[in-house]
Amino acid sequence: MAFMRKSKFRHVFGQALKRDQCYDAIRVTRTSWESTYCAVNPKFLAVITEAAGGGSFLVLPLAKTGRVSIDHPMVSGHKGAVLDIAWCPHNDNIIASAAEDCAIKVWQIPDEGLKENLTESVVDLLSHQRRVTLLQWHPTAMNVLLSTGSDNVIILWNVGTGEAILQVDMPDQIYSVSFNLDGSRFVCTCKDKNLRILDTHTLEVLQEGKGHLGAKPAQCVYLKNGQVFSTGFSKMSERQYALWNENDLSSPVVIEEIDSSNGVMFIFYDPDTNMVYLAGKGDSLIRYYEITDEAPYVHFLTLYQSNAPQRGIGFMPKRGLNVNNNEIARFYKLHNTGLCEVIPFTVPRKSELFQDDLYPDTAADEPAISADEFFAGKNAKPILASMKDGFASSNKEQLKVVRKSNILDKMPPKTSQTSSSNNAEAAAAPALPTGFDPKALLDDVRKLKLIVKAHERRIKTLEEKMAEFESEEETVDDA
Known part of the structure; x- marks a missing residue:
């Protein structure tokens, strides 16, 4: 019988830590954008906070538990509310933030955490x-970042040079995006209710199909085996999950109703154990499932229940877990009260020895390929590392932004005027004014061209809509 199916994760249970081992008095952002508001890695916890006159987020070293001081230093450089934050998978000191001011900023966090407000980003995109x-970092390529905006554009950036390398216009607002294992494809959900799979090197749509039919945002994640897992709403506003074949999105392999709550369900996926955790906004539950090759493919295990709803939630990467306690997942749950509760999930075992079956080799913090190799068309699977003695982060150099042959620690000063015709002479001139950098200027010109092109596209779209509207009015007048 199906409910008697054997699984080593059958008895996984979550147990929240005591309050003094959690983080308290955090002023969590009030923005209504559907984000998890929280990002965590083996060194730091980051939470988007409420800030007057701009956007900021809090970064705490994991060990700094307890009450957060009201004047604790912030990362604050955005002119609008921060909507998403994402830690770089290949450098635990690097975090990217996206905001309402149309900017993406990439920040370098000191090992010991912040001693004062951080306002200088390494690079602005x-x-x-x-x-x-x-925001979504590429899983295996160094310094490659994907972003989406309310301009319905998806951009792939080379963070190391500060350049937008590839971009594609989508038909509607993008709600969720996820790379596959080697980063050669990604899946996204849109406001038009379609599920799409795109090639990362060309941004060509490879597959497209109707996803969840409800109006609220759907979420998606690319699984290790090439399938796609999604959550969303039915036409009757019931919450659902679905499993899809990446090569055929015409109909789901499995689709199941969960309940009739109205919170968007965020998906947290562990490729090592093939487990999926679902945490709904405003829910007090975290459900977890195991995905296998045998029908019904998605097997409900159990759920973690508490008495407080989650305002946001963070998920620790596998290399940050405690293998000595058989911990297979750890959540950081934001409460409406400002508490960030730490909830480890463990598999009960009597043996104190390392459990090989629970901890297959996991993705290390080393990139498999460079950004240049990726943008030249190369793909690579993640570099794996053993969890046997716990995972030690490798030493990283500070992120440098490389403008062609110049290595700069921060963005070069903007030069107001120059003639593009004499850039070559300026580059070769022996004595240039301090701070004048023709190559950086060329980069700025390239960026301006991208912005102008985007404006031209938008103007064209608006003109077409205006023409349609005028022709409709004429038709009505004639009638």
């Missing part, structure tokens, strides 16, 4: 015409 809503 500017090309979106409207607020930037989602």
